[in-house]
Amino acid sequence: MATKSLEILIDEFNRLPGIGRKSATRLAFHILEMSETEIDRFALALKSAKEKVKRCSVCGNFSEEEVCSICRDEFREKDTICVVEDSRDIIPFEKTNRFKGKYHVLNGKLDPLNGITPDKLNLKKLLERVANNEISEVILALNPDLEGETTALYLTRLLKPFEVKISKIASGIPMGGNIEFADTATISKALEGRQEL
Numbered sequence: 001m002a003t004k005s006l007e008i009l010i011d012e013f014n015r016l017p018g019i020g021r022k023s024a025t026r027l028a029f030h031i032l033e034m035s036e037t038e039i040d041r042f043a044l045a046l047k048s049a050k051e052k053v054k055r056c057s058v059c060g061n062f063s064e065e066e067v068c069s070i071c072r073d074e075f076r077e078k079d080t081i082c083v084v085e086d087s088r089d090i091i092p093f094e095k096t097n098r099f100k101g102k103y104h105v106l107n108g109k110l111d112p113l114n115g116i117t118p119d120k121l122n123l124k125k126l127l128e129r130v131a132n133n134e135i136s137e138v139i140l141a142l143n144p145d146l147e148g149e150t151t152a153l154y155l156t157r158l159l160k161p162f163e164v165k166i167s168k169i170a171s172g173i174p175m176g177g178n179i180e181f182a183d184t185a186t187i188s189k190a191l192e193g194r195q196e197l
Contacts, residue, residue, distance in 0.1 A: 006032070058129070060105035060122045062087045070103060077101040079136040081129065083155065085109050085143060093141070101139075104129065109142060109151040116147075118154065126155075130162045137165040144171040144189065 002010065006028055013024035034042070055061070056068035063069070070076065070090075080101030084090055085108060093099045106121045130138065138159055142148035152168060159166050172190025173182055182190075 055105075055107075058125070059103050060087075060107060060125065061090060061103060075100075079134055080139065081126075081135055081137075082139040082141050083126065084141050085148070085151075089141065101137075106142075106151070109147040110154055111147045121151075123155075123158070127158065130159060130164060135162075135164050137167060140166065140168045142168075 002025075009028040009031065010021070010024045013019055013027045014021055016024075019027070031039070031042075052064045053062050054064070056063045056071055057066050058071040059068060061068045061070065065072075077100050081104050082093065082099060082101055083104045083106060084093075085106050087105050090103050090105070093103075104122070104126050106123070106126075108116050108121055110116060110118065110121070129135065138155075140152045140155060142152050156166050170189075170193040172186060172193050
């Protein structure tokens with residue numbers, strides 16, 4: 001039986017996304033095994049990140065500056081915006097070293113059943129960026145689930161009056177994937193997104 005303090009710590013870890021009760025318990029016990037110096041460093045890192053990291057005033061990405069390093073980068077293409085749901089989604093795009101434009105973080109996707117309506121998303125800044133800059137293309141890089149597709153349709157309708165090219169990232173069978181184990185929706189998307197060779 002855990003002590004009251006340990007139970008509170010386990011409960012706090014359990015509140016984090018993707019952390020189940022077993023993982024929360026393992027993390028809590030690990031914390032108890034850490035030295036005072038390690039605990040202080042860990043607590044300082046949490047506090048410092050919470051105090052210093054904020055949203056970029058242009059794109060909504062996390063930054064310690066008013067404007068993030070990607071938005072400040074003069075060598076990036078200024079006429080292309082890749083719209084993502086979350087700041088975490090930028091990392092895989094940057095790892096490819098293929099996309100050279102700018103980003104826009106929505107901070108979620110439309111999900112009315114869970115209270116996420118258009119006013120909760122970072123849409124106003126996106127529309128301002130498209131209206132006030134010479135944007136030629138907006139790439140919708142949203143997750144291929146029901147909410148992502150709904151958000152993509154909604155954004156397409158919002159952006160149509162600006163007469164910009166609106167594209168969507170392809171989806172389908174991943175590299176190294178096996179067709180035998182793919183579901184019908186994935187196969188359908190792969191067929192729709194096929195390219196001429």
